[in-house]
Every structure is written in C-alpha cells, then in structure tokens.
Amino acid sequence: MRAWTDLDDFQTFIDEGGIVEPNDDMPDEFRQEVFRFVEFHANSELMGGLTERDWIPKAPGLRLKQIFLAKTQDEIGHAHLLYMVAADMGVKSRNQMIEELFSGKSRFHNVFHYQAVTWADQVAIAFLVDAAAFASQRAVFAECTYGPYKRVLKRIVAEEGFHLRHGEDMLMTLAEGSKLQHSMFQDALERWWWPAVQLFGPDSDPNDPLLKWKIKSERNETLRTAYIQKFVPLLQGYGFEIPDDELRYDDEAKKWVTSEIDWEPLKATMSNGGPDSRRRIADAATNWADTAWVRDALDAATINREAA
Amino acid sequence: MSELSAAALSYLIAFADDEHMIGARHTSWIGMGPFLEEDLAFCSIAQDELGHAIALYELVVDSFGSSSELVTPIDHFALLRPAADYRSCSLAEAACDDWQDALVRHWLYDRAEELRWAALADSSNPALAAIALRSEREEVFHRAHAESFMSRIASSGNASSIALIxxxxxxxxxxxxxxxxxxxxxxxxxxxxxxxxxxxSMASKWKQDIAQDIQKWNLPVGLEIQIYLNEAAPSASSFGDRLQRSEGFDQFLTSLQAVISLDPEAEW
Structure with a gap:
C-alpha cells in the first residue's frame, strides 16, 4: 500500500505519471472525486441503455434488432463494470448506487433525460450522442490516473468505437434513403443536436480537481469545440441542416462557431428535471421494486446452500 | 438455394415464427431484469433466439426465391405478413409481462427446443442439420440459465417466491x-x-422432462398439472393452436411493424 504525506506529495506522484490503485492510501479528496465521477459514468451507461430500449422491440429488421440488443447489452455491461470499480472504492455499495439512482437522488448524463420519439432518434443517439460520449470517454482514458477505471475504460472505448461505426452506417442509411427517412433524421437532429453539444458541459473550472489529478485529460470546451468542428461539416455533407440559425464558419479562426449555448436545459437534467427524466426513473424504479423478490429469493437460496 | 417441399416449408415457418416471437418477447426485457448480470444473460438469449429465427427464415426465403424468382427480404417475410399467416404457438406469443412468467416460459420453451433441434440434427436437408447443431450448442446455455434460476428460487424456502413461479x-x-x-x-x-x-412423440418426452424438473425442484404444483403431465399425448385443445393468433397478437405485431411499415420499400 502506498501513502502520501500530503496533497502536494500526491500531486507530485500524479505529475510524474503515477497511477493510483485501490489498495493505496489515496487522499480522501481524490477518492470522493473519482468515485463521484465513476458513479456518474456508471449511472449514465445504465440509463443510456434504458433510453434505447423503447425502440429496440420495433427495430425494422431482425438483424437490426440483434445489433441494437447487443449494443444495449454492451452499455449495461459497461454500467456493470463501472459499478464494480465504484463499489470497490468503499464509498457506496452497488445496490446503494442503483437504489439512489432509481429514487431520483443521483445524476446521469443530460442526453438520457430525453425521449427517443422515432426510430431516427435511435439513430441520432447511436451516432451523435454516442460520438459525444465516446469523445469524453476517450479523453478520460488518455490519462486516467485511477488504475481500475483506466483498465475498464480500455474495454469501454474499444466497444464504443464499434457502436460509433454502426451509428454512422445507420445515419448513412437514413441520409441516403427515402425522402421520409431523410426527413425523419432531420427532425431527430433538431431534437438531439443541442443535447449532444451540451453533453460536454460548460467550460471547465480552472481549478477542476479531475483535471489537476489527470482523471480528465481535456477541458470540456476543447472537446466540445472539436466535436462541433467534426460534426457540422459531416452532417451538412449528408444534406442535413444544423438547428442553429447563428451557426457560421469563422474564416480567420478557420472553425465553426455556434450561437451562444443555453445551459438551462443541461441544468434541468442535472436535477432530474429533464423532459423524460420522471418516466425514465419511474419505470426503472417500478421494475426494481417488482423484481425485488427474485433478488431476495436468490440471496435466501445462497444462505441455504452455505448452511447445508 | 434449394427448393423445399410444402411440408418442409410449413415445418420451417412454424419453428421460425416461434423463434422470432420468443426472441421478440424476450427483447422487451432488456434493461428490466432483476439485476445487471441477468439483464446481460437474458439479452444474449434473446439475440440467440432471433439468430435462430433468421437462419430458419433464410431457408424459407431462399426456397421461395428458387421457385418463383421472387426475392423476398427476410425482414419482409418475418415482419410484414398478415397476422393470420403466422404459425407461432401461443406460448411463444404470450406477453409474459411479469418476470416470473418470462422465466417459466423460458424454461418451458427451451426444454422443448432441445427436442425440436434434436429432431432436425439428422435432417435430410444439410443446411438445416447444420443450423440445428449450432443452435443446440447455444441452447445448452439457455437451459442451464433457466435451470439455475428455477432451482435456486425453488430452494430459497421463500414461500411467496415459490408461489409466484x-x-x-x-x-x-x-x-x-x-x-x-x-x-x-x-x-x-x-x-x-x-x-x-x-x-x-416430442410432446410426450417434453412432458416427462417437465415433470422430472418439477419433481427435482419439489415445486408444489396442483393435481391437474400432475395429471396433465402424466398424459402421454398432447391434449385435444392443442390442435389448431398454430392456426389461431393469441389474444394481443395483433397489437404486438403492429408494434413490431411500427418502423418497417413506414416505408416497406426502403432499406433500414
């Protein structure tokens, strides 16, 4: 077990490329911040899976249904791994995290507080939203000084890369498909563009401890700007219109500039007051309560078996 | 591509529709299992069942293609037939909105699948025999999954849980x-x-398997169930089950068609 004399000593360790492991006597500030971040990530993976479940039964093909099931299975699998990483930090148990999430006490990514209204929304999530989440996760993986999180992120980033390629295929299918399909995606883009941009969050606090401790490797605004530079021309290239009247290309800076971002919708989601937050959380909570008997029975069976 | 007899097609469509409906019904449980590991497992099972349906529908559609030059995309055949043309059984079509029903149906259905794939493993159609062998390898895990849950709940000593199943x-x-x-x-x-x-013949074996499981798990089923399981032949009420759609099927099919029917000619 490694220990540090104070936060300056710990910072030197981090600055020299150190990786913290669960059995280290890490500073409590670091433990709490990393736990909070991993718990938020785990909650988001789980609620992301629930966001996509509405349209999977209606997938317009059996192979597509298999693919979207596999994708959602990956997301729930990521949540599973992340909850274990978080639980090992000794702050909350996995059940406590899940029960707090389903009771509306915890936070998860803004994009998963919105409802997928049509199949094209499913595609928008698979492409726009996953790309935003992928960029964030990759930037965390790049440095990530907490060992168990970094190892789990390696797998998550690899799987999300597959999701993204599939999302792009799905986007191309709608973009190059019938007039109805093109128009469906345009409508979905109008619903999902801003939430996807807002996912990166407002500009980072200069004193963000997660940056200082190299859990995050990039500032929010850096990632957000890079996302906009990539996706504006890509979506326009497919003939879609970005829902931003003030969007312009700055010739001098050679970059796309959006209108001023309204952060109120993001703030609403962070207090579970987004457009679909109530239903999403209530469905999950009802199901968790309805299936409590299974968990209880399995626990009882384990106790009986151990006693025998 | 090979042309199949009417009898072979009829047999394939019934099994493919069963696999499709069971996979589609299992799909509705994604993210709603009692805990995360179970979500992952049940989701895999749903994907496998849909995979079996695809493999069987491919044989059907290939046969149509060879006989009539009409290339029917699998998804059109799987999703866009009128309700009356499906040949799935009531057990596969049932909604099973409560988890205990989804579990019990999974056990009953997969017990039957073991026999059904075995009856195709030596089929005169080599493509079908290969599908049967591959599918049965997956089904071993499905049965182990169902068995694990049923036996653990049965041995919990928890009267209300045992009463539910x-x-x-x-x-x-x-x-x-x-x-x-x-x-x-x-x-x-x-x-x-x-x-x-x-x-x-398979019905008789299936009933024996089910009766043995119930006895092994010491589940207190009623006398009428015990009598039913002791009858070798299927009861007369089973005849014609595949020709009539169960309650709620039309609504379920409409839901499955919700996207593809927006533009059936489009590629999705």
Whole structure:
C-alpha cells in the first residue's frame, strides 16, 4: 500500500505519471472525486441503455434488432463494470448506487433525460450522442490516473468505437434513403443536436480537481469545440441542416462557431428535471421494486446452500 | 438455394415464427431484469433466439426465391405478413409481462427446443442439420440459465417466491401444448427425412422432462398439472393452436411493424 504525506506529495506522484490503485492510501479528496465521477459514468451507461430500449422491440429488421440488443447489452455491461470499480472504492455499495439512482437522488448524463420519439432518434443517439460520449470517454482514458477505471475504460472505448461505426452506417442509411427517412433524421437532429453539444458541459473550472489529478485529460470546451468542428461539416455533407440559425464558419479562426449555448436545459437534467427524466426513473424504479423478490429469493437460496 | 417441399416449408415457418416471437418477447426485457448480470444473460438469449429465427427464415426465403424468382427480404417475410399467416404457438406469443412468467416460459420453451433441434440434427436437408447443431450448442446455455434460476428460487424456502413461479407454471404449462400442434403435413416432412420425430412423440418426452424438473425442484404444483403431465399425448385443445393468433397478437405485431411499415420499400 502506498501513502502520501500530503496533497502536494500526491500531486507530485500524479505529475510524474503515477497511477493510483485501490489498495493505496489515496487522499480522501481524490477518492470522493473519482468515485463521484465513476458513479456518474456508471449511472449514465445504465440509463443510456434504458433510453434505447423503447425502440429496440420495433427495430425494422431482425438483424437490426440483434445489433441494437447487443449494443444495449454492451452499455449495461459497461454500467456493470463501472459499478464494480465504484463499489470497490468503499464509498457506496452497488445496490446503494442503483437504489439512489432509481429514487431520483443521483445524476446521469443530460442526453438520457430525453425521449427517443422515432426510430431516427435511435439513430441520432447511436451516432451523435454516442460520438459525444465516446469523445469524453476517450479523453478520460488518455490519462486516467485511477488504475481500475483506466483498465475498464480500455474495454469501454474499444466497444464504443464499434457502436460509433454502426451509428454512422445507420445515419448513412437514413441520409441516403427515402425522402421520409431523410426527413425523419432531420427532425431527430433538431431534437438531439443541442443535447449532444451540451453533453460536454460548460467550460471547465480552472481549478477542476479531475483535471489537476489527470482523471480528465481535456477541458470540456476543447472537446466540445472539436466535436462541433467534426460534426457540422459531416452532417451538412449528408444534406442535413444544423438547428442553429447563428451557426457560421469563422474564416480567420478557420472553425465553426455556434450561437451562444443555453445551459438551462443541461441544468434541468442535472436535477432530474429533464423532459423524460420522471418516466425514465419511474419505470426503472417500478421494475426494481417488482423484481425485488427474485433478488431476495436468490440471496435466501445462497444462505441455504452455505448452511447445508 | 434449394427448393423445399410444402411440408418442409410449413415445418420451417412454424419453428421460425416461434423463434422470432420468443426472441421478440424476450427483447422487451432488456434493461428490466432483476439485476445487471441477468439483464446481460437474458439479452444474449434473446439475440440467440432471433439468430435462430433468421437462419430458419433464410431457408424459407431462399426456397421461395428458387421457385418463383421472387426475392423476398427476410425482414419482409418475418415482419410484414398478415397476422393470420403466422404459425407461432401461443406460448411463444404470450406477453409474459411479469418476470416470473418470462422465466417459466423460458424454461418451458427451451426444454422443448432441445427436442425440436434434436429432431432436425439428422435432417435430410444439410443446411438445416447444420443450423440445428449450432443452435443446440447455444441452447445448452439457455437451459442451464433457466435451470439455475428455477432451482435456486425453488430452494430459497421463500414461500411467496415459490408461489409466484408455481402459479406461473399452472397458467403457462397448458399453453405449452400448442408447441406440439403439428405443422401442416408433418407426416410428409417426416417421410422425406426433413425432420426425424413427430410432434406427438416430442410432446410426450417434453412432458416427462417437465415433470422430472418439477419433481427435482419439489415445486408444489396442483393435481391437474400432475395429471396433465402424466398424459402421454398432447391434449385435444392443442390442435389448431398454430392456426389461431393469441389474444394481443395483433397489437404486438403492429408494434413490431411500427418502423418497417413506414416505408416497406426502403432499406433500414
């Protein structure tokens, strides 16, 4: 077990490329911040899976249904791994995290507080939203000084890369498909563009401890700007219109500039007051309560078996 | 691409529709299992069942193609037929909105699948025999999954939990009869070696398997269930099960068609 004399000593360790492991006597500030971040990530993976479940039964093909099931299975699998990483930090148990999430006490990514209204929304999530989440996760993986999180992120980033390629295929299918399909995606883009941009969050606090401790490797605004530079021309290239009247290309800076971002919708989601937050959380909570008997029975069976 | 007899097609469509409906029904549980590991497991099972449906539908559609030059995309055949043209059984179609029903149906259905794939493993159609061997390898895990849950709940000593699954068995087991409603011209399919065992014969074995499981788990099922399981032949009520759609099927099919029917000519 490694220990540090104070936060300056710990910072030197981090600055020299150190990786913290669960059995280290890490500073409590670091433990709490990393736990909070991993718990938020785990909650988001789980609620992301629930966001996509509405349209999977209606997938317009059996192979597509298999693919979207596999994708959602990956997301729930990521949540599973992340909850274990978080639980090992000794702050909350996995059940406590899940029960707090389903009771509306915890936070998860803004994009998963919105409802997928049509199949094209499913595609928008698979492409726009996953790309935003992928960029964030990759930037965390790049440095990530907490060992168990970094190892789990390696797998998550690899799987999300597959999701993204599939999302792009799905986007191309709608973009190059019938007039109805093109128009469906345009409508979905109008619903999902801003939430996807807002996912990166407002500009980072200069004193963000997660940056200082190299859990995050990039500032929010850096990632957000890079996302906009990539996706504006890509979506326009497919003939879609970005829902931003003030969007312009700055010739001098050679970059796309959006209108001023309204952060109120993001703030609403962070207090579970987004457009679909109530239903999403209530469905999950009802199901968790309805299936409590299974968990209880399995626990009882384990106790009986151990006693025998 | 090979042209299949009417009897063979009828047999394939019934099994493919069962696999499609069970996979589609399992799909509705994604993210709603009792805990995360179970979500992951049940989701895999749903994907496997849909994969079996795809493999069987491919044989059907390939046969149509060879006989009529009409290339029918699998998804059109799987999703866009009128409700009356489906040949799935009631057990596969049932909604099973409570987790105990989804579990009991999974156990009953996968117990039957073991017999059904075995009856195709030596099929005179080599492509079908290969699908049967591959599918049965997956089904071993499905049965282990169902067995694990059923036996652990049964051994929990938790009376209310045991009552929940026992009640599900009482309600769903009679629907299982429909699994053995023989597809049209089954005797011809047997005569040509397409399938090697009759539905009636499999029904008898299935009932024995189910009875043994119930006894092994010491589940307190009612007398009528015990009598039913002791009857060798399927009950008369099973005949015609595949020709009539169960309650709620039309609504379910409409939901499955929600996207593809927006533009059936489009590629999705």
């Amino acid at each position: 026992t009640d599900s068995i009482q309600r769903l087991l009679p629907l299982g009869d429909g699994l053995w409603d023989p597809p049209d011209a089954e005797a011809d399919a047997i005569a040509e070696g397409f399938v090697t065992e009759s539905s009636a």
